[in-house]
Amino acid sequence: MKFNTLIFLGLLLASSISQAATTLVAVASNFTKPMTEIAVAFEKATGHTANLSFGASGKFVAQLENGGPFEVFLSADEKNPKKLAQDDFAVADSQFTYAVGKLVLWSATPNYVDDQGKILSKGGFKHIALADPKLAPYGAAAVELMQGMELCDKLQPLFVQGENIAQTQQFISTGNAELGFLALSQVIENGKIASGSGWIVPDDKHKAILQDAILLKTGAENPAAQALMKFLKSPEALAIIQKYGYELPKEFKLPKAA
Amino acid sequence: MLNEADIATLWLTFKVASIATVLMLLLGTPLAWWLARTQSRMKGIANALVALPLVLPPSVLGFYLLVLMGPKGLVGRLTTELGLGTLPFTFAGLVVASVLYSLPFVVQPLQTAFAAIGERPLEAAATLRASPLDTFFSVVMPLARPGFLTATILGFAHTVGEFGVVLMVGGNIPDKTRVVSVQIYNHVEALEYEQAHWLAGGLLVFSFTVLLLMYSVLKTQPVAHPIK
Numbered sequence: 001m002k003f004n005t006l007i008f009l010g011l012l013l014a015s016s017i018s019q020a021a022t023t024l025v026a027v028a029s030n031f032t033k034p035m036t037e038i039a040v041a042f043e044k045a046t047g048h049t050a051n052l053s054f055g056a057s058g059k060f061v062a063q064l065e066n067g068g069p070f071e072v073f074l075s076a077d078e079k080n081p082k083k084l085a086q087d088d089f090a091v092a093d094s095q096f097t098y099a100v101g102k103l104v105l106w107s108a109t110p111n112y113v114d115d116q117g118k119i120l121s122k123g124g125f126k127h128i129a130l131a132d133p134k135l136a137p138y139g140a141a142a143v144e145l146m147q148g149m150e151l152c153d154k155l156q157p158l159f160v161q162g163e164n165i166a167q168t169q170q171f172i173s174t175g176n177a178e179l180g181f182l183a184l185s186q187v188i189e190n191g192k193i194a195s196g197s198g199w200i201v202p203d204d205k206h207k208a209i210l211q212d213a214i215l216l217k218t219g220a221e222n223p224a225a226q227a228l229m230k231f232l233k234s235p236e237a238l239a240i241i242q243k244y245g246y247e248l249p250k251e252f253k254l255p256k257a258a
Numbered sequence: 259m260l261n262e263a264d265i266a267t268l269w270l271t272f273k274v275a276s277i278a279t280v281l282m283l284l285l286g287t288p289l290a291w292w293l294a295r296t297q298s299r300m301k302g303i304a305n306a307l308v309a310l311p312l313v314l315p316p317s318v319l320g321f322y323l324l325v326l327m328g329p330k331g332l333v334g335r336l337t338t339e340l341g342l343g344t345l346p347f348t349f350a351g352l353v354v355a356s357v358l359y360s361l362p363f364v365v366q367p368l369q370t371a372f373a374a375i376g377e378r379p380l381e382a383a384a385t386l387r388a389s390p391l392d393t394f395f396s397v398v399m400p401l402a403r404p405g406f407l408t409a410t411i412l413g414f415a416h417t418v419g420e421f422g423v424v425l426m427v428g429g430n431i432p433d434k435t436r437v438v439s440v441q442i443y444n445h446v447e448a449l450e451y452e453q454a455h456w457l458a459g460g461l462l463v464f465s466f467t468v469l470l471l472m473y474s475v476l477k478t479q480p481v482a483h484p485i486k
Binding site (some may be wrong): 056058059061062083127129132134135159160161162163167170171174175176177 | 321324325327328329330331344346347425426429430431440443444446447448449
């Protein structure tokens with residue numbers, strides 16, 4: 001009896017293994033939290049597994065062009081996936097925008113940043129942190145905002161630059177920089193800024209931060225990689241993306257909850 | 259080719275590494291001397307503390323320094339009290355971080371060199387009524403010369419090559435904390451591979467030349483043998 005059960009369980013396991021596949025995903029650091037949650041939902045919905053690797057988008061490009069094993073790439077911008085497609089490492093027509101980033105001016109100190117960002121012109125701080133505008137789209141958007149407010153020349157000497165926005169957040173949360181620019185996703189919890197104080201920068205102050213995904217040639221034949229690309233557009237994934245402070249691309253707007 | 263910003267990072271790196279190396283020799287010499295000669299029970303703990311940066315990932319060490327030297331940290335509050343402000347994002351902060359990070363590379367060769375000298379030369383000097391300080395400068399220093407050279411080379415080279423710590427406490431500010439390793443990394447991240455190659459190539463040639471020069475000096479040095 002026991003033996004039979006074992007065989008049955010073994011067969012069950014074998015059959016599920018034959019259908020479920022695993023895919024290795026390169027994820028831009030700013031998308032760490034939502035993607036972790038999406039991966040769990042993905043596994044539940046499809047039986048496939050997504051193994052996530054987090055890092056800077058530019059580093060992933062260098063790795064991918066030199067034999068990196070990733071099959072799906074969720075970039076922090078649209079430029080990096082485009083380059084991979086041009087260089088023939090990715091499936092060009094698979095590229096799409098999975099999230100639109102929102103910029104926030106944030107401080108670890110409560111009531112320090114007002115909800116209109118007037119603190120920027122008022123001053124009174126020694127350091128303002130941002131991600132390197134040359135490397136990170138959120139850094140570039142921050143510079144564009146400050147240029148629009150004609151404050152860039154005044155604030156530039158106070159800049160401290162993180163190599164990515166995760167590091168930028170460490171500069172601010174340790175209090176070494178009084179305030180700085182981050183992705184809203186880094187400081188949001190349950191739909192609002194979890195601690196400190198922040199100003200969610202209106203979209204019209206800078207070019208849209210489009211974050212694109214692309215299927216790599218290495219994953220073109222993997223059912224798990226293909227399924228993940230599809231799952232990112234599902235209402236379930238979109239709801240998670242929105243919850244973490246991203247705008248949805250126009251073509252995927254969720255129906256308003258009635 | 260190298261642009262002006264690249265050359266500025268090279269110059270800054272040279273400045274940080276030189277100042278840090280001098281400080282490490284000043285700090286490391288008495289420390290290594292004590293470590294080489296003490297019978298104290300604290301010796302094990304001190305040895306372990308000095309070697310700790312060898313084990314800790316640089317970005318972890320950098321993060322702890324960021325917290326410690328920040329406005330809420332112990333060191334940060336002290337420096338603020340003293341009117342120095344906080345250290346992260348400053349040239350001085352970078353030097354302090356480099357000293358902590360590269361110190362084992364200076365202390366360990368010195369410690370080995372001091373230990374190799376043994377008791378005999380010191381006893382001989384003492385019978386000739388040399389003061390301890392005089393003994394140190396006229397007996398120990400010449401005998402430990404290869405150790406000093408190795409310590410200088412390794413301390414300097416290791417500081418030039420450091421990256422994770424600098425990235426954390428530096429803040430990538432031109433002419434203040436943007437050193438060459440960070441600049442190379444930025445070029446790679448921005449997919450500017452050509453500039454990255456030029457800078458990395460320059461760094462490679464520079465480091466090789468420095469090491470070669472120092473090692474040739476080391477080789478031609480008449481290595482003094484302790485009196486048997």
